[in-house]
Amino acid sequence: xxxxxxxxxxxxxxxxxxxxxxxxxxxxxxxxxxxxxxxxxxxxxxxxxxxxxxxxxxxxxxxxxxxxxxxxxxxxxxxxxxxxxxxxxxxxxxxxxxxxxxxxxxxxxxxxxxxxxxxxxxxxxxxxxxxxxxxxxxxxxxxxxxxxxxxxxxxxxxxxxxxxxxxxxxxxxxxxxxxxxxxxxxxxxxxxxxxxxxxxxxxxxxxxxxxxxxxxxxxxxxxxxxxxxxxxxxxxxxxxxxxxxxxxxxxxxxxxxxxxxxxxxxxxxxxxxxxxxxxxxxxxxxxxxxxxxxxxxxxxxxxxxxxxxxxxxxxxxxxxxxxxxxxxxxxxxxxxxxxxxxxxxxxxxxxxxxxxxxxxxxxxxxxxxxxxxxxxxxxx
Numbered sequence: 001x002x003x004x005x006x007x008x009x010x011x012x013x014x015x016x017x018x019x020x021x022x023x024x025x026x027x028x029x030x031x032x033x034x035x036x037x038x039x040x041x042x043x044x045x046x047x048x049x050x051x052x053x054x055x056x057x058x059x060x061x062x063x064x065x066x067x068x069x070x071x072x073x074x075x076x077x078x079x080x081x082x083x084x085x086x087x088x089x090x091x092x093x094x095x096x097x098x099x100x101x102x103x104x105x106x107x108x109x110x111x112x113x114x115x116x117x118x119x120x121x122x123x124x125x126x127x128x129x130x131x132x133x134x135x136x137x138x139x140x141x142x143x144x145x146x147x148x149x150x151x152x153x154x155x156x157x158x159x160x161x162x163x164x165x166x167x168x169x170x171x172x173x174x175x176x177x178x179x180x181x182x183x184x185x186x187x188x189x190x191x192x193x194x195x196x197x198x199x200x201x202x203x204x205x206x207x208x209x210x211x212x213x214x215x216x217x218x219x220x221x222x223x224x225x226x227x228x229x230x231x232x233x234x235x236x237x238x239x240x241x242x243x244x245x246x247x248x249x250x251x252x253x254x255x256x257x258x259x260x261x262x263x264x265x266x267x268x269x270x271x272x273x274x275x276x277x278x279x280x281x282x283x284x285x286x287x288x289x290x291x292x293x294x295x296x297x298x299x300x301x302x303x304x305x306x307x308x309x310x311x312x313x314x315x316x317x318x319x320x321x322x323x324x325x326x327x328x329x330x331x332x333x334x335x336x337x338x339x340x341x342x343x344x345x346x347x348x349x350x351x352x353x354x355x356x357x358x359x360x361x362x363x364x365x366x367x368x369x370x371x372x373x374x375x376x377x378x379x380x
Contacts, residue, residue: 048373049371052073053074059355060074060098060099063358068080072101076097090126100113100141108121108163118133137153158173160194190240192209194206197235233249235249253268271289284317289307318356318357324336331348331350333348
């Protein structure tokens with residue numbers, strides 16, 4: 001396939017690693033700082049769901065729908081787990097190298113593979129609904145919206161598939177740089193508009209029914225002297241809130257744009273690939289040095305900055321009660337105050353995390369790199 005001629009970088013702490021053909025000059029992760037916890041974290045349950053990413057740099061996210069957590073591993077297993085007690089409801093083996101997802105909703109679970117397949121199974125029992133071949137490797141989690149399944153592949157193409165049979169309705173593409181990160185931005189849909197980021201630093205708004213662009217906006221532009229310095233991938237899923245879309249790029253910016261016109265309302269230099277989150281007041285991001293940032297949603301002003309987790313390869317942040325939670329490469333979960341970024345609580349899951357945790361009904365669920373799924377409660 002054409003995309004195999006491109007170098008997909010394994011990114012782990014924001015620099016190139018020896019396993020990707022470069023010398024490992026990774027800075028050592030910052031030691032854990034001591035603090036007096038102001039909240040108590042309790043593990044509700046923990047269970048193994050498979051082989052996780054099987055040692056590959058893949059963010060295989062967990063997905064929640066109707067009381068069930070869905071997970072997938074790189075060896076092809078999809079697992080449904082009772083969110084209340086951790087009991088396995090079913091597990092199936094697709095026998096395909098799953099590289100993105102799963103995403104659950106509307107009675108189906110969708111994954112993407114490194115063989116350029118999109119696979120959809122039933123939420124009820126894992127029965128195969130359909131398996132569709134697209135143009136390239138899938139590294140971004142699919143998006144389910146009504147009867148649409150939106151999937152972006154590493155060749156810079158976003159396709160809209162009919163959820164009932166997998167047939168392609170339309171495709172939209174952007175030029176792919178010669179060097180890209182091994183990650184990808186998923187689509188966000190609202191009011192019949194699709195918001196999606198690309199590896200060339202462009203954010204696009206597309207009409208859901210046709211794929212025609214409403215607007216495109218460069219969030220970052222190349223300014224380096226070589227391919228590595230010019231990597232400006234958008235690997236974070238856009239967040240849409242009150243008519244404003246928020247997004248961040250690698251070696252570029254975090255920005256807020258008018259969702260209707262694409263006009264940039266504010267932006268700050270930032271290099272991020274792991275994800276962003278929002279509550280009622282702020283936008284939160286974990287940068288490629290594992291610093292955690294909080295920005296005022298309206299002005300873009302920096303509210304606080306926490307650098308004590310430097311080079312711990314933190315996940316994207318999630319909001320839980322009045323805290324921000326990130327996982328790290330050594331298996332720790334960190335709870336930070338949303339007011340000032342100070343540490344509130346910490347626990348160890350036991351294995352590295354690449355996928356961001358998810359929070360449902362004040363319960364935090366986390367999937368580790370080795371396939372451990374765990375649920376946590378926090379009490380102040």
